Amino acid sequence: NFMLTQPHSVSESPGKTVTISCTGSGGSIASDYVQWYQQRPGSAPTTVIYEDNQRPSGVPDRFSGSIDRSSNTASLTISGLKTEDEADYYCQSYEASNLWVFGGGTKLTVL
Amino acid sequence: EVQLVESGGGLVQPGRSLRLSCTTSGFTFGAYGISWFRQAPGKGLEWVGFIRSKAYSATSEYAASVTGRFTISRDDSNNVASLQMNSLKTEDTAVYYCTRRHCSSRSCYVDYWGQGTLVTVSS
Numbered sequence: 001n002f003m004l005t006q007p008h009s010v011s012e013s014p015g016k017t018v019t020i021s022c023t024g025s026g027g028s029i030a031s032d033y034v035q036w037y038q039q040r041p042g043s044a045p046t047t048v049i050y051e052d053n054q055r056p057s058g059v060p061d062r063f064s065g066s067i068d069r070s071s072n073t074a075s076l077t078i079s080g081l082k083t084e085d086e087a088d089y090y091c092q093s094y095e096a097s098n099l100w101v102f103g104g105g106t107k108l109t110v111l
Numbered sequence: 112e113v114q115l116v117e118s119g120g121g122l123v124q125p126g127r128s129l130r131l132s133c134t135t136s137g138f139t140f141g142a143y144g145i146s147w148f149r150q151a152p153g154k155g156l157e158w159v160g161f162i163r164s165k166a167y168s169a170t171s172e173y174a175a176s177v178t179g180r181f182t183i184s185r186d187d188s189n190n191v192a193s194l195q196m197n198s199l200k201t202e203d204t205a206v207y208y209c210t211r212r213h214c215s216s217r218s219c220y221v222d223y224w225g226q227g228t229l230v231t232v233s234s
Binding site for chain 1: 217220226
């Protein structure tokens with residue numbers, strides 16, 4: 001089974017850059033697209049990255065996504081951190097094309 | 112403005128059934144698939160299943176944890192999708208989210224989320 005593993009938590013200061021990793025196991029992270037979702041406390045999730053590195057309209061360009069085939073890892077990078085970026089972030093990809101798989105989520109604290 | 116609004120959540124006993132609705136507006140409902148996700152209290156996101164548009168025969172796929180118990184359907188004339196949940200278990204307790212499934216030539220992904228509805232399975 002394909003699984004995605006994220007760090008439980010990360011923290012960084014306002015204005016800095018943070019990267020959240022999402023490591024695949026049981027398959028190649030590059031075999032299908034990766035999405036990233038943001039969930040602020042008490043709110044529904046929103047999509048911040050789709051198809052590895054595409055931003056939906058309205059998502060600032062401080063958010064970027066990438067894939068590293070050598071480490072089988074997808075990454076979400078947020079630059080110029082703001083307090084409003086404090087949230088849970090989930091990566092998501094697919095198993096057997098149709099079955100959606102989520103990482104366990106990473107809590108981002110902006111100190 | 113694209114909107115998806117879930118309804119029908121509540122308290123239900125184990126073994127019973129519940130039907131959630133997802134009422135949509137602001138887009139051509141029939142052109143999109145609908146995906147359902149859930150989030151147990153204090154836990155991460157879990158994919159439940161999705162239904163394709165009628166252009167793709169409105170076929171559906173489900174997570175292993177709900178296959179055979181949950182069914183997703185759609186009513187294109189009323190812009191509503193539904194999640195029928197049978198034989199409910201305590202582990203089905205979660206907030207259930209309805210989402211729009213956007214498909215391009217390359218992939219399908221979620222672009223809009225509803226606010227969610229809480230389902231509590233308890234005796």
